[in-house]
Amino acid sequence: EPEVTQTPSHQVTQMGQEVILRCVPISNHLYFYWYRQILGQKVEFLVSFYNNEISEKSEIFDDQFSVERPDGSNFTLKIRSTKLEDSAMYFCASSEENFYGYTFGSGTRLTVV
Amino acid sequence: GQQVMQIPQYQHVQEGEDFTTYCNSSTTLSNIQWYKQRPGGHPVFLIQLVKSGEVKKQKRLTFQFGEAKKNSSLHITATQTTDVGTYFCAGGRGATNKLIFGTGTLLAVQP
Numbered sequence A: 001e002p003e004v005t006q007t008p009s010h011q012v013t014q015m016g017q018e019v020i021l022r023c024v025p026i027s028n029h030l031y032f033y034w035y036r037q038i039l040g041q042k043v044e045f046l047v048s049f050y051n052n053e054i055s056e057k058s059e060i061f062d063d064q065f066s067v068e069r070p071d072g073s074n075f076t077l078k079i080r081s082t083k084l085e086d087s088a089m090y091f092c093a094s095s096e097e098n099f100y101g102y103t104f105g106s107g108t109r110l111t112v113v
Numbered sequence B: 001g002q003q004v005m006q007i008p009q010y011q012h013v014q015e016g017e018d019f020t021t022y023c024n025s026s027t028t029l030s031n032i033q034w035y036k037q038r039p040g041g042h043p044v045f046l047i048q049l050v051k052s053g054e055v056k057k058q059k060r061l062t063f064q065f066g067e068a069k070k071n072s073s074l075h076i077t078a079t080q081t082t083d084v085g086t087y088f089c090a091g092g093r094g095a096t097n098k099l100i101f102g103t104g105t106l107l108a109v110q111p
Helices: none
Strands: A005-007 A010-013 A019-024 A031-037 A043-050 A053-057 A065-068 A075-079 A088-095 A108-112 B004-007 B010-014 B019-025 B031-037 B043-049 B055-058 B061-065 B071-076 B085-092 B099-101 B105-110
Touching: A005 A088, A010 A019, A019 A031, A019 A088, A019 A108, A043 A065, A043 A075, A043 B099, A075 A088, B004 B085, B010 B019, B019 B085, B019 B105, B031 B071, B043 B055, B043 B061, B071 B085
Parallel strands: A010 A108, B010 B105
Antiparallel strands: A005 A019, A019 A075, A031 A043, A031 A088, A043 A053, A065 A075, A088 A108, B004 B019, B019 B071, B031 B043, B031 B085, B055 B061, B061 B071, B085 B099, B085 B105
């Protein structure tokens, strides 16, 4: 069964450093998303991406965050200057069409120290 | 902003008992999806409901979408230990399929 692949599985970074989280969505999917989940809490929407541009973003997704699809397969989330409160599990997801179910990756656990 | 709440937050049942989680949105939804997240895992898509009053079944799981498209429920008949995990509803609105996840219900099943 096709999978969404995320790397790394765990990233530890110093506060103020930049991190890039990587995702390879399912190849025929058109819609891409980033969500995050602080331990034990709900899954929070960050951003959606379609046709090589952001279609929607949340209040969390401020100027410190950016997304790219640099080469037609990878989908990256960059956090420019990490804060302690950015520590969370970050999930990438993709869907084949609008209003289809999402396939989530296994996540990247980001720890900011 | 849009909020999606679920009750209960946590439910502990004996294996074989039934389980229900309820999902309520502060706004009318275009669709609702349900996901299961095993401990330490990622959300896995279960089902989508689109029509007002829609009912769908998957083996022991029954999903309902309310008439006003603001609430939904998931009912599991005769729980098994493999049902353990957190069940999230997720509501969609508008042209984009941005999903707002509910607060989740953690199900524990005692053998």
